[in-house]
Amino acid sequence: MHGYATSGLERWLDRLRMRSDLTDADVDTLRKLPFETREVSSNRDFVRMGEQTTHACLVVTGLVGRFGQTASGQRQITALAIPGDMVDLHSVVVPKASSALQALTATTILRVSHAALQEASEGSDTIARAFWRDCVADAMILAEWVQSVGRRDARGRLSHLLCELALRNGAIGNDPRAFPMAATQLQLADTTGLTSVHVNRTMRRLHADKVVDVVERQVRIHDWDALASAGDFNPNYLHLSPAVLDPLIERLKAG
Amino acid sequence: MHGYATSGLERWLDRLRMRSDLTDADVDTLRKLPFETREVSSNRDFVRMGEQTTHACLVVTGLVGRFGQTASGQRQITALAIPGDMVDLHSVVVPKASSALQALTATTILRVSHAALQEASEGSDTIARAFWRDCVADAMILAEWVQSVGRRDARGRLSHLLCELALRNGAIGNDPRAFPMAATQLQLADTTGLTSVHVNRTMRRLHADKVVDVVERQVRIHDWDALASAGDFNPNYLHLSPAVLDPLIERLKAG
DNA sequence: CGCATATTTGATAGATTTCAATTTATGTGG
């Protein structure tokens, strides 16, 4: 997206700045955050539930899920993090993990210490506000998921999720009509509160209806209007500025 | 709970301090926050979806729900606020409401301006952190709700919700075994992603099994162990300190 | 008393899960 974006931090900074005004000094501070890079292979927890964490994790490439688990072993994904997302920025203020983080595919993360993040936030009101706001944005996605899982049928849930991922991918510079999505149908099931069998049948139907497609770990949206209407999708909750949102919708409709 | 707690702010302060260390100066600052009191009658929106808000709302008495709505008119409650909760503290950093707030029963709220809250948070790192942490705590409840709605059956969802409400009520000084719960079965249905008919039958069964009871807008827990096990309830996500949690659990088990 | 709201019950339809296989990808070592 930007020529200088060699470090994975840059994409995160871009995202932060989409939501919050940061001063040049702020950006400078954040660019200088120390981190260590880590490769996580598919289906591996890199934060376990209950663990006392000391670092937050920024996704550079790949896909990360936050997992809850029921006593009977049923799994539920409560958040998906794509590149540019700091999966657990919240851990700076609540370090004890109340759910596990797992890579859904081979993933590169940057670990940034809570101490450094806290120092940055205490050194600048605008950074503090940006971090707070980012956590609130995550909460709004969660609220939307509650609604989706609570009140939409299988087709609606999957459509809604794919709409969300399209815009979130678009916001980080991917093509909103065709973007990487490494989750398996089982993982999609754990995200939407369905069974992998039912996800399979529903995706198959969406494909047959020429609405969306997942081929080779890539989502391809063929009919945005149909998808958005099936998912009853209203992008407000993502709080993207018109400058970001409008061109994305335009591209999606052009599809 | 405290003799001096004439103002509704006090209970909120107590709750904040349960999660975050505040200095005496911080507490002083927060006590001096200007507010206006407002009575809201049952089933009335006091914040509409899409509205640009200028104040955050603290519940003093009653019950408030955050409502999402689907195109087909299906409703989903994405948060319940009991006395002492600032329903939309998040609106300080994201003022545009992405869902409606509605009183589920006659409710008293305190409106506190964003400007005042922001000033408080910018004047003290510890206050800023406490606000941020409180929003994160709300998000963790939301994540648990996603899991509940996604992966538990009707009995599990209702049991889990009642367990949560028991501890949250206990934390503000109510008896965790018998506390006010003004929501109708229809509202419980909107909270758990069920139908009012199904909520009725399920509550009826929980009653028959001598697990819980809702009589005259009061929850009465008869068998905590059975309720917690039916709801597969693990209180970790509420992040209550042992000093608060342990006595509550003890009382609940004694029941 | 009488309207409006909430609870309760029954019968039926429908969506989704569960169980059990089968087929199709994907990756890996020889």
Add this chain to the structure above:
DNA sequence: CCACATAAATTGAAATCTATCAAATATGCG
């Protein structure tokens, strides 16, 4: 590059849970 092992996608049939529709009974309130 093949053969094997493993993971993922796919399909079918039956069982279950939950929604839907419709109505009767309570309950609260002016």
